[in-house]
Amino acid sequence: MSNIKFYYGEKVPLEMHKVRIVQKLNLVPIERRLEAITEAGNNTFLLKNRDVFLDMLTDSGVNAMSDQQLAAMMVADDSYAGSETFSRLENKITEIFGKKYFLPAHQGRACENILSQAFVTPGSIVPMNYHFTTTKAHIVLNGGTVEEIVIDEGLNIDSAHPFKGNSDIEKLKAVIEKYGSEKIAFLRLEAGTNLIGGQPFSLENMREVSTICRQNGIMVVLDASLLADNLYFIKVREEKCENMSIREITREISDLSDIIYFSARKLGCVRGGVICLDNEEWYQKMREFLPLYEGFLTYGGMSVREMEAMVVGLDETMDENMISQGPLFIEYMADELKKKGVPVVTPAGGLGCHLNAMTFLPHIPQTQYPAGALAAALYIVSGIRGMERGTMSEQRDENGIEPLSDMELLRLAMPRRVFTLSQVKYAVDRIGWLYENRELVDGLRFVEEPKVLRFFFGRLAPVSDWQSKLVAKFKSDFADSL
Numbered sequence: 063m064s065n066i067k068f069y070y071g072e073k074v075p076l077e078m079h080k081v082r083i084v085q086k087l088n089l090v091p092i093e094r095r096l097e098a099i100t101e102a103g104n105n106t107f108l109l110k111n112r113d114v115f116l117d118m119l120t121d122s123g124v125n126a127m128s129d130q131q132l133a134a135m136m137v138a139d140d141s142y143a144g145s146e147t148f149s150r151l152e153n154k155i156t157e158i159f160g161k162k163y164f165l166p167a168h169q170g171r172a173c174e175n176i177l178s179q180a181f182v183t184p185g186s187i188v189p190m191n192y193h194f195t196t197t198k199a200h201i202v203l204n205g206g207t208v209e210e211i212v213i214d215e216g217l218n219i220d221s222a223h224p225f226k227g228n229s230d231i232e233k234l235k236a237v238i239e240k241y242g243s244e245k246i247a248f249l250r251l252e253a254g255t256n257l258i259g260g261q262p263f264s265l266e267n268m269r270e271v272s273t274i275c276r277q278n279g280i281m282v283v284l285d286a287s288l289l290a291d292n293l294y295f296i297k298v299r300e301e302k303c304e305n306m307s308i309r310e311i312t313r314e315i316s317d318l319s320d321i322i323y324f325s326a327r328k329l330g331c332v333r334g335g336v337i338c339l340d341n342e343e344w345y346q347k348m349r350e351f352l353p354l355y356e357g358f359l360t361y362g363g364m365s366v367r368e369m370e371a372m373v374v375g376l377d378e379t380m381d382e383n384m385i386s387q388g389p390l391f392i393e394y395m396a397d398e399l400k401k402k403g404v405p406v407v408t409p410a411g412g413l414g415c416h417l418n419a420m421t422f423l424p425h426i427p428q429t430q431y432p433a434g435a436l437a438a439a440l441y442i443v444s445g446i447r448g449m450e451r452g453t454m455s456e457q458r459d460e461n462g463i464e465p466l467s468d469m470e471l472l473r474l475a476m477p478r479r480v481f482t483l484s485q486v487k488y489a490v491d492r493i494g495w496l497y498e499n500r501e502l503v504d505g506l507r508f509v510e511e512p513k514v515l516r517f518f519f520g521r522l523a524p525v526s527d528w529q530s531k532l533v534a535k536f537k538s539d540f541a542d543s544l
């Protein structure tokens with residue numbers, strides 16, 4: 063995919079698949095879109111899909127599955143215990159990651175629950191390149207504290223650094239020095255670092271981190287949910303790895319990790335979760351939680367059909383043509399937006415195209431959620447559903463103080479192999495229009511604010527009548543166009 067050049071020099075991400083099953087889409091009029099976002103409390107999580115045109119909320123559980131995956135679902139063995147499906151998945155995980163033991167779970171955060179219950183105790187420290195929402199929530203729930211060690215450049219939105227998900231080795235050493243390795247429950251590395259714009263770490267950086275951890279007796283836990291993007295970036299951006307196959311890179315990353323877990327809603331394009339490891343004692347410790355929270359050992363809350371599809375999905379992840387589709391579409395979208403002056407996270411990462419709401423809407427203070435306001439505004443003008451990744455996604459501390467997020471991003475996820483290039487062009491067009499009319503957009507305030515993971519169910523209201531003004535301007539510019 064990446065090495066097919068167009069004669070006239072245009073940079074086009076060419077799909078290496080064809081579409082054989084389609085789902086009808088609907089674009090409701092802007093008046094309905096305004097009503098819908100109001101009914102949803104200005105929270106895109108609460109929109110009904112019938113009101114959504116392009117669903118760019120997430121890539122979680124919504125990537126397109128292949129014909130081979132769907133076919134594999136037909137041979138699933140649904141025995142409660144000892145299922146053949148479990149053995150096939152176990153063998154595939156051992157083949158790809160080289161790990162001996164495998165625990166199934168119903169999704170990524172279920173793995174985080176098991177890991178945190180098994181290893182985090184009150185006072186524990188968990189260093190990580192960067193936190194993810196559900197990860198941090200589970201660690202904090204068990205009395206632990208997260209220490210972020212991402213390189214400073216990771217938080218620089220407009221950058222040329224190819225590996226913004228790298229850990230800062232000096233910060234890691236300082237955390238070990240400050241707390242002592244016995245207080246560190248484990249070190250967590252997140253592939254394709256979600257909250258800072260799907261940014262990868264390099265294999266070289268992981269080698270260094272893992273060496274220090276091993277010298278200090280600290281367990282390395284890899285969150286491989288976004289590993290597919292990270293593998294692709296290592297292959298194309300890390301010179302020393304250009305001759306390594308995707309399988310070889312995967313295997314080395316795995317060898318540098320003591321425990322790997324992932325959301326198979328992302329890695330494997332199904333719906334489920336996986337923990338795998340070599341250490342028998344840790345395996346036994348985590349296994350105890352499985353029947354309590356997930357299900358029997360051979361399905362762990364997953365449907366066996368999804369497990370069969372995961373066997374194929376993991377294999378397909380080892381194909382560079384497959385894993386390049388997301389990053390190349392995202393790069394195309396980011397480049398087109400940059401041409402229009404729209405502030406986006408650079409370099410383009412995996413997962414999705416991220417708009418920098420702090421620069422897009424500099425007149426909105428973080429306490430009025432610029433990224434949330436941008437999500438609501440974009441939905442109104444386009445029917446596109448994105449996800450706020452900023453202060454709304456943070457959680458108040460025990461004193462009720464709201465931490466302001468390092469970044470205010472609107473994430474426009476690119477579910478893999480789902481959208482066509484003309485749909486991406488539509489998104490670029492409407493975002494460009496919104497950028498030209500950005501002064502019309504104002505902030506939001508919470509009217510219902512849950513204590514935990516408030517961004518999922520919280521309801522907000524606009525701080526002024528900006529949304530009706532935005533609709534009026536849209537109608538005057540677009541006349542009868544949806």
Ligand SMILES: Cc1ncc(COP(=O)(O)O)c(C=O)c1O
Pocket residue numbers: 122169170171172194196197252256285287288325326327334335
């Ligand atoms: C990096 C990362 N870790 C963990 C999770 C949690 O996975 P799940 O949504 O399957 O619970 C996600 C989900 O988006 C993620 O991106």
